Amino acid sequence: MTVELGLMQPDGTPYTEAQMAKGGIADFDSMDGWVRLRHGEQSFDVGDLLLYAVGTLCETVVPELTGDGVAVYVAFGHQEELTFTRKGDVITISSAWRPGITLPAEPLLRALVGAGERFVAMLPALWEGALPEDIADYAGQVTAAAASLPPT
Secondary structure: OEEEEEEEOOOOOEEEHHHHHOOOOOOHHHOEEEEEEEEOOEEEEEEEEHHHHHHHHHHHHHHHOOOOEEEEEEOOOOOOEEEEEEEOOEEEEEEOOOOOEEEEHHHHHHHHHHHHHHHHHHHHHHOOOOOHHHHHHHHHHHHHHHHHOOOO
C-alpha cells in the first residue's frame, strides 16, 4: 500500500512528489493536486487542493477509521464527496461520481500518515511565504493522526 502526492500546474503538467520535494513551486498553496492511493494494480486519486487534502485526510479520516466507522471527505476545490467506510480489516472508498475501491485498512491509514509526514517535511521548501504557525498546524494534524493509530 502506497500513497503518492502530486500537484497539477495550471497548464495541466503534473509535478511528482520528487519534484515537489525540491521546492520553489510558485503558487503552490493554490494548486490542485492529488493524493494517489495504490494497492497492487488498484489506484484511487483524491484530487483537490493539496494543502486541504493532506490535512483533512490526516486530521479527519485517519482518526475516525482506527476502528469500524465512516468518515466523509468533502472536497474543497470541487463538488466531490468521498465516503470512507471501515468494516474490519478493509476500508471502502465510495463516490457518487466514479467507481469506488476497497483497500486494506491498517496499511492505508499508516500510508496516509506517512504521506502526511513527507508532506510536512517538504512544506518549508515548497510553500514559500508560509508562516511558521502554518507549518506547525499541518505538523500537528499529522502528529495527531499518527498518535491515533494502534502501536505496531
